Amino acid sequence: MSSAITCEDVRVSYGDLQVLRGVSFDIPAGQGVVLLGANGCGKSTLMRSLNGLEKLQSGRIRIHGDSLADASRVDLRRIRRCMGYVFQQFNLVPQLSAFQNVLLGAMGRHRLGLLSCLGLTASTEERARAMACLERVGMADRAQHRPSQLSGGQQQRVAIARMLMQAPKVVIADEPIASLDPKAGREVLDLLWRIVREEGLSMLCTLHQLDLAREYADRIIGMKAGRVEIDAAIADIDPLHLNTLYVGMTRVDAQPQEDAA
Template structure:
């Protein structure tokens, strides 16, 4: 069931009959059709191996689609050349499960790296040599995620939740239009995960960004998802508003073993 007001907004992601078959014969995606509109926050849900990460990677051509059409910010991914893809990736911020900070460098330098795609130049490889306006912008991004006071510390000295906040600040420095988050809290404890999810949702809403967030955890999907697109075995199982989905439907996306891994709802309620 589509979201009722979806047609009223401009699509920034349009996927039509997308399929991906890897050289080893694995059929990761089959006939995927979806549209995400400007300013939407969408949860992409499914079990491990359902095709979530492959679908996200197809959106920026990190994975080459086998068939179909993928259009992001008016760029047709399947026919775009290297220069077009590079330009597109500047407009698409990514928050990874593996945080991918340069652990030995300062927090401030890591955040400044987010501007490399739009500013470039060797000066921005390190905070001490970056232009003052770049340092100021990076400090503003760190302040937004509540970490301005640790700007000079090495990234490896921070907790996992703090590191993911730095990664969000780095994404803000990129000034993207679209954000792809790939299980951004899978490696965090429930309290830190809830805090990072709150921050990510707040920032995308206040800046009018479009967010497609891949999740494995049913409880987080239920807590944060307004619209949910669920995959099963590489195909779209449902595309609807979360309030219209019964728990049994969501649980049906997973095997018995996977369902037993999920914490009870109470763990996430009231977490900061």
């Protein structure tokens, strides 16, 4: 089985502060993995490293065999186009309709960029695909609604449709239910995991809820103090072992952006 994401002894530092201290793992194509760890363990730094937003001190990251460190700007854009994102804060454009936000998923394939995503130059095929993506997440009847007219769960569904529009091979979901109530959060996870499995995608999803991680994940990677502490298939996970990720935590990342990790 080919590898979707490979991390080889990844290290990231901010000055003298070591944030990632030799992180290594391999996610095969088609596997859904949950990344766990307490605030400040380095999860967000790792997630930013996966698309080249963090400079590695040493080590290597490969996405479907392509090394980020060796990629030219053109190659890096190509690698990023195969990676779809679902964020905690939805990141929808408030002035655009749900339909137009979904069209944004195709922006990376167009020289005209945003104009195509506003529907000004989008092809009939792309417009039909955007509607199909909204239908897939149960939001076709809200296509012309702006984000302010939608609930949090509905906004996250639109964000998932936008990710689908991109046609990614790898999904990075960073706390996708942190802004939702428990009922809406479970509905979003049901939808997200169903789509990932039906499409044969690979996913790395950060969560804090241990019960949901055990319920949805094929495998769990647990981080503590910048290192991988647990890496096991869900059937082999000891729940008591998971709890140790949150005991005696030493914060390794003092950067402000890690606070929400």
